[in-house]
Amino acid sequence: MNTHSSYSPTRLGVCGCYIYDARACQRTYLPQVKLESHTTILSTASRTVMRQKFVNQSDHTLKEIRYAFPLFDGISVVDFVCHIGQRTIYGLVKERREAKKTYDVAKTRGETAALLEQDPDAADVFKTTISNIPNGSSIFITIKYIQELNHDAEVDGIRLTIPSSIFPRYGYCPGNLQKRFGMVAIQGISITVDVCMPEGIPIRKIISQSHPIEVTLGSLSTSTIDEDVSISRGSAVLALQRIEFRHDFILRVVAKDIGIPQAILKTHPTLPNQRALMTTLVPKFNLKTEKPEIIFIVDRSGSMSHQIPTLVSALKVFLKSIPVGCMFNICSFGSSHSCLWSESKGYNQETLEEAINCVDAFQADMGGTETLAAVQSCFKMRNKHCSTEMVLLTDGNIWAQQQLFNYIIEETKSRDVRVFPIGIGGQVSSALIEGVARAGGGFAEMVAENEKLDRKIIRILKGSLTPHIKDYRLEVK
Structure with missing residues (x-):
């Protein structure tokens, strides 16, 4: 078997x-x-x-x-x-x-x-x-x-x-x-x-x-x-x-x-x-925001059945907060995966309404949780002419996590792509969520049951709009 x-x-x-x-x-x-x-x-x-x-x-x-x-x-x-x-x-x-x-x-x-x-x-x-x-x-x-x-x-x-x-x-x-x-x-x-x-x-x-x-x-x-x-x-x-x-x-x-x-x-x-x-260092850089491509990778597997209301709420906050001039797309995954559009579209009132209507119809009806295949597809379809921010929303219930980490590390070597994972629900695999954040050069947020979304979503969005700085130097005096 x-x-x-x-x-x-x-x-x-x-x-x-x-x-x-x-x-x-x-x-x-x-x-x-x-x-x-x-x-x-x-x-x-x-x-x-x-x-x-x-x-x-x-x-x-x-x-x-x-x-x-x-x-x-x-x-x-x-x-x-x-x-x-x-x-x-x-x-x-x-x-x-x-x-x-x-x-x-x-x-x-x-x-x-x-x-x-x-x-x-x-x-x-x-x-x-x-x-x-x-x-x-x-x-x-x-x-x-x-x-x-x-x-x-x-x-x-x-x-x-x-x-x-x-x-x-x-x-x-x-x-x-x-x-x-x-x-x-x-x-x-x-x-x-x-x-x-x-x-x-x-x-x-x-x-x-x-x-x-x-x-x-x-x-x-x-x-x-x-x-x-x-x-x-x-x-x-x-x-x-x-x-x-x-x-x-x-x-x-x-x-x-x-x-x-x-x-x-x-x-x-x-x-x-x-x-x-x-030491705990708290960076407070005054950096100009960018207008990147944002791809939402959304878990709609069977294990998300109790988290769909939270997922839909989170996506709506995201979608309504995207600055005009950005490009965006939504990729849903389970046993298979599919995107709202074949390629990302510019953010405007028409595309926002189309995305909101799509999100309102979300159900946990896509079977298993083939996260790696969905992530691979998004990396292949992304716009190579601008920086890309991927936001992964999942309950994190998968094995073989290292395989996913290795792929993300390899694909983000160019430093023009980042991945920001959001763990949804009270039983999220922290190893997966934090591991994806480290591999993808972003940071993670956890949204448990009965927790407010707004501040956490806005923090992720602000992080995704910051420039991709490729070289740092730390001086300790």
Whole structure:
């Protein structure tokens, strides 16, 4: 059977701890008893400690279990610890093949071992394989990771996302993530976020539209009674402890002067004379706008069925904001792709009305998600006599992401084309969206459910109208 054609996306996630039966192509999930997440935001970076507990309720030792879990793009895992009964397994960084060999040897000996690896086909999919789990035992998994946080244009603040699950991706699903049967709902969820801004920079608000939270300004969740109240500190706690965690947890922090350049210097706690510096540079160039060709590449696959209203709203804001004198076109894609016109047309009242009528009729009725083929077609049809801005609107549910990145990198070497991706929905693959932005020389925006579109759309449009500057020089004094 052809895996590409037989696999169809569904709305079930693939995150969890499970036993995989290769003969039946079936997963049996272990019940998850507890999930605790504690994040500390320091200016524009964060550190998260995530703890999960699973239980082997069977009457026999499990030879091997697997655990797939989602991490946002740009995250670096810095620690992995697994407790099973009286045994503790600590993670060590090794080359992929060497790590797999070490794991297989320990498994053959009957030892309890674990292997944590990142999926090469999707940067936001990590997998853990654990061997020899005694009956009745509990599995405690602790993962620590760090990341740099993105700007949120809607509130002009920073945005923290804790993903709930990895949505099914279209295309060949690599390795053991191909099929999913059954799901165990997560109960006993605790999410705590502490926010520390530089001294003297007040936190104005901490908000979440994805989940109900309790917010405290002036102190951290770890603060003692004797500590002074600080305008630069705050914390948020998920208010409901027993819910099904079906959507990404999105937290936004608004603070004064968040848009000014900042630098954080960190001294190593044990190694002498070792420091790390993280800088946030905020470019404010006064550049003249251009009138490029703008091609909207629009995902109308089946997985977009719940996102069509958001997609249509976003496109209408875009279309009504294009400056007169630009050329534009719309390419819809799914299993196949088609364009509004055979070539881009000049922006005027007549072409705007034709485009609006086309967008109003959009449905998620084009099958699968063949993103690469649509992007290739747009690069081939673009106007070679002017700069081109491509705006990709998608929920990002595809595998084989690196193939798409490589193509975009190759095609944008001339530096007269840029790609600006917009992730739509609450379960977007951040690895795809951020990866396309890096490859295409643009920047990304995420639009989750119940979020306002206007500011994010205008930010993308302003970015697409800036000149293509090919050479930069940075001087640090």
